[in-house]
Amino acid sequence: MAESEQRNKDGCNTARETMVKQEKRENTLTNGGKGSGDDADSLEELPLDIGEHYLVRRSDDSWHPAEIIQTRYNENENHYEYYVHYEGHNRRLDEWVPRDRIMSSRFDMSEIERHDRNSGTDLLADSSDRKITRNQKRRHDEINHVQKTYAEMDPTTAALEKEHEAITKVKYIDRIQIGKYEIDTWYFSPYPEEYGKQPKLWICEYCLKYMRLEKTYRYHMEKESPDGNNVACILTLPPFQRQGYGKLLIAFSYELSRIEQAVGSPEKPLSDLGKLSYRSYWSWILLEILRDFRGTLSIKDLSQMTSISQTDIISTLQSMNMVKYWKGQHVICVTPKLVEEHIKSSQYKRPRLTVDSSALRWGAPPRKNVKPGKK
Numbered sequence: 001m002a003e004s005e006q007r008n009k010d011g012c013n014t015a016r017e018t019m020v021k022q023e024k025r026e027n028t029l030t031n032g033g034k035g036s037g038d039d040a041d042s043l044e045e046l047p048l049d050i051g052e053h054y055l056v057r058r059s060d061d062s063w064h065p066a067e068i069i070q071t072r073y074n075e076n077e078n079h080y081e082y083y084v085h086y087e088g089h090n091r092r093l094d095e096w097v098p099r100d101r102i103m104s105s106r107f108d109m110s111e112i113e114r115h116d117r118n119s120g121t122d123l124l125a126d127s128s129d130r131k132i133t134r135n136q137k138r139r140h141d142e143i144n145h146v147q148k149t150y151a152e153m154d155p156t157t158a159a160l161e162k163e164h165e166a167i168t169k170v171k172y173i174d175r176i177q178i179g180k181y182e183i184d185t186w187y188f189s190p191y192p193e194e195y196g197k198q199p200k201l202w203i204c205e206y207c208l209k210y211m212r213l214e215k216t217y218r219y220h221m222e223k224e225s226p227d228g229n230n231v232a233c234i235l236t237l238p239p240f241q242r243q244g245y246g247k248l249l250i251a252f253s254y255e256l257s258r259i260e261q262a263v264g265s266p267e268k269p270l271s272d273l274g275k276l277s278y279r280s281y282w283s284w285i286l287l288e289i290l291r292d293f294r295g296t297l298s299i300k301d302l303s304q305m306t307s308i309s310q311t312d313i314i315s316t317l318q319s320m321n322m323v324k325y326w327k328g329q330h331v332i333c334v335t336p337k338l339v340e341e342h343i344k345s346s347q348y349k350r351p352r353l354t355v356d357s358s359a360l361r362w363g364a365p366p367r368k369n370v371k372p373g374k375k
Contacts, residue, residue, distance in 0.1 A: 047071045047080045048102065055103040056084050063103075069094070070170045072197070083170050092186040096174055096199065172197040177217070179205035207233050228309065230257045230264025234274065244352030246277045251355045257307035258357075260364040265309040280349055282308060282316040287348065290322075290332075290339050299323075299330055 048054065048068055056066040066084040074081050081096045171188045177200065195201060195212060202217035203210045211217045231253040236246045250266075257264040266278060285306050290297075299317075303310045314330050317323035320342055324333045342348055 048082060048099075052106050053087070054084075054106060056086070056097060057101040058086070064089075072096075072172075074098075074199070094171060096172075173199070173201055175200045176203055176210075177201070177214075178203040208235065227267070228263065228265055229267045230254065230262070230307075232267050234266075234277075246273075247281050247351040248353040248355065250278060250281045251351065254307050255355050255357050255360060256362065256364075259360070259362060263303055263307050263309050265312055278312075279316060279319065280347075281351070282312055283320065283342070283348065284350060286313065286316060287339060287343055290334055291336075291343065297332060299332060302332075 048071070050068050050071060053065055053067050055063045057063055064086045066086045068082050069085050070083040072081050072083075073079075077098070079099055081098055082102060083094065083096050084102075085091065085094045171185060173185050173189055173191065173196070176183050176185060190196065191201070191210070195210060198212050201210050201212065202214055204217065204220065209220060211220060231250075234246060234249045234253075236249075253266075254264065266274070270278060285308065286302065289302065289305065299310050299313050302308070302313050306313075314323060317330075317332065322332060322334045322338065323330050325331075
């Protein structure tokens, strides 16, 4: 046991001696040695070589051998940055680091490999040199993020991993800001060119729009819609579809329009599912009013009562054969029997979830005179 501890101490001493040598070399280069300060500056400005190994300081201030995968020039900070892969660690720990976290001279991987062979130290062996079990090795690999080698994979998996690694080798986006959370990214993401190589992206937590600049993120929401839109986008993720959430959001948007005393319409064109959801909601609202109303009713009256635009009302009533074009204008033409037939039909569906307008507490902001945009 004492012999095993001595081997571990020797291994630590060798790694420490290597780091001291590298630090001395770095100090010599940084201070310019016997040369001039201009020479030192020119050395610092030159990018390091891709494919070379260096000792790199991680965020926890520990030093690890790493390979330089890619370089880029940070125009905001006016220096080069390097994308590094830490040897023996999972690729999700790869990161972009500035020059001051990399020792100036190359790191000789053979020194550590030669020491490991000569000393016979095994990080996965216990103090009594007993072989560890598969379960212990798996647990060790998971804790220390040890990545499987291609030799440990079956040929098909290895081929797929090589192809995937070639495509996703460099992770350009380090962080994303979504709402109040800043999140570190783990892997490569296939964003368009102008976004895919940004160190950070800002993502709206409401509409999921992604942006390169914080200023764009702060001001991207449209405060006034010249086209009279009361909603830009409604997104219901697949696990929550067909549960009434889409129509609930549609109803909520019109409740807000009523409080604003404005007429609204969704941004066009609608998707196929969006068109079905809106048409179903409009039909339900209009049929409920037509069933209970007695007297003369115009399309303009319906629009003021529901905050639905006249264009959307006309298209919905036309689909139910309830409107006629007479003397240059659209006229509602219905009978109680026709309304009941549509209500009893399978196409008429009352929403599962509805908005309780009495529980809504919101004050509409003051409206400005916005000229309608040209189509």
